[in-house]
Amino acid sequence: MRAAAALLDLLFPPKCPFCRRVLDAPGVCPACEKSLPWTDEARGLRELPGGLLCAAPLWYEGPVREAVRRFKFRGGVTAAGPLGALIAQAAADRFSGEFDAVTWVPVSAERLRKRGYDQSRLLAERACKLWGAEPEALLRKVRDNPAQSGLESAEARWRNTQGVYQAQGDPAGRRILLIDDVCSTGATLVSAAGTLLTAGAAGVVCAAAAFPRPEGENGGEKGKE
Numbered sequence: 001m002r003a004a005a006a007l008l009d010l011l012f013p014p015k016c017p018f019c020r021r022v023l024d025a026p027g028v029c030p031a032c033e034k035s036l037p038w039t040d041e042a043r044g045l046r047e048l049p050g051g052l053l054c055a056a057p058l059w060y061e062g063p064v065r066e067a068v069r070r071f072k073f074r075g076g077v078t079a080a081g082p083l084g085a086l087i088a089q090a091a092a093d094r095f096s097g098e099f100d101a102v103t104w105v106p107v108s109a110e111r112l113r114k115r116g117y118d119q120s121r122l123l124a125e126r127a128c129k130l131w132g133a134e135p136e137a138l139l140r141k142v143r144d145n146p147a148q149s150g151l152e153s154a155e156a157r158w159r160n161t162q163g164v165y166q167a168q169g170d171p172a173g174r175r176i177l178l179i180d181d182v183c184s185t186g187a188t189l190v191s192a193a194g195t196l197l198t199a200g201a202a203g204v205v206c207a208a209a210a211f212p213r214p215e216g217e218n219g220g221e222k223g224k225e
Contacts, residue, residue, distance in 0.1 A: 017079035018063040026081045048186035055094040057086045060210035083209045084126025091207040099177040103138040105192045124179040138169045165195040172200030183208040
């Protein structure tokens with residue numbers, strides 16, 4: 001097993017998900033740790049409609065946007081480890097003691113077949129690995145709605161997420177951490193969290209890799225994920 005792992009490292013060495021620099025071990029390179037657009041203490045926690053809270057460590061711009069898009073749409077699954085670790089740290093910093101189960105916002109069965117993986121599930125698995133835990137499949141997507149990235153208006157995004165999730169497993173009485181890749185308008189997370197709460201969850205908090213920076217602020221751009 002060790003020989004096989006060493007061969008894989010030789011053939012596919014770990015790279016920083018943001019600058020693609022080859023590293024000795026999976027993670028974020030020191031240069032990117034210093035230069036990435038990190039959210040600050042005040043804005044790394046966002047209140048979504050209905051009072052739902054979401055934490056994210058990064059702004060969705062520049063190398064962060066490119067890394068997430070590569071991970072989500074172009075098969076760059078090795079980014080799940082570093083991104084999942086950043087989500088885990090943000091969740092631990094903001095919601096320590098506030099959740100006892102972890103789940104993710106799932107893709108539809110059709111999109112899973114096309115893409116080959118569920119990016120938010122990978123993020124949840126990597127985050128939980130750091131805690132010695134396993135995420136639970138507490139949601140499933142029952143309708144293959146259009147991708148949020150193709151919708152311009154916030155109103156269209158909110159309509160697009162209604163009625164697309166169904167609870168499964170046993171969310172009743174649980175305090176749940178819900179993980180997604182990017183939180184832009186919050187429509188997806190609010191819809192998924194609402195499904196869990198309707199199924200009896202005691203509470204839901206959320207974490208993602210990034211928020212779009214508010215438009216007009218230091219060149220902030222509208223998030224489209």
